Amino acid sequence: MPILMLVGLVGCSGKGTPQPVFPDPPGETAMYDTSVLHDEQKWTVNNAHDPGIIKTEDGYYVFSTDVKVGGEPKPGVMVRKSADLIHWQWVGYALPGIPEEAGAWSSAVNLWAPDVVKHGDEYRLYYSASTFGSRQSMIAMATSPSIEGPWTDQGAVLKTRSEDALNAIDPNIVTDTEGRMWMVYGSFFGGIHIIELDPATGKPREEGFGTRIAARDPVTEDGAVEGPYIIYNEKFKKYYLFVSYDSLFEDYNVRVARSDSITGPYVDYNGREMTDTEFQPQYEIGNKVLGGYKFGEDEGWVAPGHNSVLKDGDDYYIVHHARGEVDKHWSYLHIRKILWTEDGWPVVSPERYAGEKEQDIPEAMVAGEWQRIEIDPLVDGMIESDPLILHSDGKLEGRRGKGAWTFDGRRTLNLTWEEVPEGEGRKASVQLLPSWDWEKGVQTLVFTGLDERGISIWGKREAPGES
Template sequence: MPHPANGENAGVQFPSSPGEFTMYDTSILDREPEWGVHNAHDPGIIKTDDGYYVFSTDVRVGGELIPGVMVRKSPDLIHWQWVQYALPGIPQVALDWAGSGNLWAPDVVQVNGQYRMYYSASSFGSRQSLIGLHTAEHIEGPWTDEGVVIRTRDEDPLNAIDANVLKDAEGRMWMVYGSFFGGIHITELDPETGKPLEEGFGKLLAVRDKTTEDGAVEGPYIIYNEQFKQYYLFLSYDSLFEDYNVRVARSASITGPYLDAHGRDVADSTYMPQHEVGVKVMGGYRFGDDPGWIAPGHNSVLNDNGNYYMVHHARGGADKHWPYLHIRTILWTEDGWPVVSPQRYAGETEQDIPAAMVPGEWERLVHDPAVDGQVQSVPLKLHWNGELTGEHGQGSWSLDGGRTLTLRWNALSEGQGHVEQVRLLPAWDWEKNAPALVFTGMNDNGICSWGKQSS
């Protein structure tokens, strides 16, 4: 099997090396300009005329925390540089109401030429929380305090954090928010003020039956895909430090109901076991002997002229205290579900893949919603005669003549699905620092899988 980097592969273009990426670098702990993607948590992305910007939660490994919302920028979604803290500290209204020591989960949108930054103020385990608003004429500020958008008390049944603001297909403005306690809600905003049109907390979109870490649902983010005429609600489930994972459900209406691939409503807490509700597009993982990544989640999504990217944080598999910024290409299944690349973005583009590139040794992993924590890849061999063999079973494979690979399994355990359609992508293998062909997709039981060619 030819190596994907050589010239025998019919003009398929693999991305070039994104450069050196050093993890767990203690020499940069106190030097923000050298952080790059380090210390990024709950990232919210926006594209501007001056480049891509990510605003993120105030976190810091191995040093004294400085509150004020971290800001990074990039010309290409690959190389990120530190800009500044957006604010000089915690706004007085956030101190008075929530007593917070840092600011969480900022989301920035542009409305009529003005930038609006929605931030969250709270403390872990508390519902005494608020979402505040600042505005600016330029993406790098200065920012003006516009006060409170919505707030909750400890006696309230929900938690006012994790805002995501968007316009629907008709141009109306909405804010989806909420976390952990009481689930996810949506409320319509006044486009002039950026604040709720009506009093109250809005409509419930998603909830789970527990308020412990294994019943957490947070970090909501909604996008609309014009091609499929659907709204997609992304959510993060479970423990922030251990088994965080990203789920998605969809609806023809921005106010729901949001259903998964089995038609289950993510606002219905009676489904058992609850860990199987929502399409799990990504969780912790390891390819081969690499330490991999722990607890990926709290994502935003960028629609860049029809190219979609998931933006999220993940914790290093060798030390979960170090959070890093990840950008991943989103591809779409034929029936309109988003699936994400098993590799971080390095400039790759989706292309037709010659059938001769597909046979060989692969590593495959399955994002089974019933499995917590990291998933380990296992070997898969795609034979030249169209057969497949591996630790997950045997069967056959076929290519549609372009970029959709179908894996047909005949020896899988009950409930695992038997037909798997995946999209091929010429990517950069960050574990091996080399180009590699990868796939991402979903089987006929609504379970997502990843693959990476290893020979």
């Protein structure tokens, strides 16, 4: 079937542009495989939650929250590694359990949301100790000369009490363009804060909680903002703040905003600040780049979120967990390429990473039948795709009516609808990417981009004869 798909796509590619290189089959991942429940060595991408990624000389490593389907998780921060970001191998636990200080302060039964950085010759593992719904929390640090340990606990980095307005969980360590080190952290209790660290110790320079850079109100699961992660893009000279919104099990989704300064203000595509709790509805703040989705009749993914971001050379990847549509108790590790719009906004691939590379696409490959997803911030939960036909004469048609498409001859596709209600999005600019269709198990072409409202638009080309 992969061969048929490749022939169907490239056989009509025409002349001029070289044939694109599609990813090789990455292998299958069995979903909801109860045979691995108690065999950690087979937990490749299963039982991955709140993943934090780091690249080392020995490969890529993901550290994640202690979770387990079908039983109580062992505490200690789960560790996995990969040579290619596609195939993952279980390593073990960073710590032998919950360190004494963290347990005494928080009563934690597992450790959450780790982040790992390297400073000089030392690796630093930041982790969260808390219990669900509590603000009696602690961010702590362990150090090691080796990414696989052993790790030595260095105690508390930041503590919050039950009576505090904010919550010391979900740390991410970032160094700004001036070489200053910061920790961004927090949750829907009090929002997201950033505080400067002393590089020598990896702990805050001053007392206090730092500066608030994102918040939502009211404080409910449906009003959650958590899992912050900051990156800097040298090309656009901007800091980008990624956060997760809403309920962990139901409608988790990833938002992004950007700033000229690491301490904010962070502003979305429409100029709304991430600290604006007065604007209504609040779910319209932040560019929604990833949410629950379903292509056609294939099984979808629910509540993707709590991401980290990897910059690997010139490539960027978003690393997150997601839950299968059939059974939301199972969380899986997902990695996707991030592409960038001309005006400097990150957009996410509709398909998980399988080795795809950004490259020029022959125009003759574009026409055909597609499935399109509009990642609407107004829609909670899983969004289903709708058909889109791109005709070879430059016209298009789909659920929203008729229109036209144009192609720049490289990888940018522009879609224009003729008649749509005001405010629903008439134009979109998207980028094409040769990918692996994990739902069908074939090679395919996808697109990702934004419409003029800043709403993410995804597409996946159907195999010839599939519709």
